[in-house]
Amino acid sequence: MTALTLISKPDCHLCDVAREIVDTVVADLPEGRVEVEELSISDDPGLYAQWWEKIPVVLVDGELHAHWRVSAERLRAALEGSPS
DSSP states (O other): EEEEEEETTTTTTTHHHHHHHHHHHHHOOOTTSEEEEEEETTTTTHHHHHTTTTEEEEEEEEEEESSSSSSSSHHHHHHHHHHH
8 A cells, every 4th residue: 555645734725735636646546555644734843844845745655756736647657656
């Protein structure tokens, strides 16, 4: 299973867009292929220190995939190419 982490914050328009893209792409993949976790920089000082300038951030299996703007096509390609 591939782990996808979305790092966001409340009241963030780009985060809302990224969440929609993640949800759409994951819904198109076989069930159980991707586990999605969303974390907020407002809940974790370490995440805030690391990512506050770049949210939303998408990590795939712990590696930076995208920040600020998420491309559905690029995300789909990364998730389809990840080992299950």
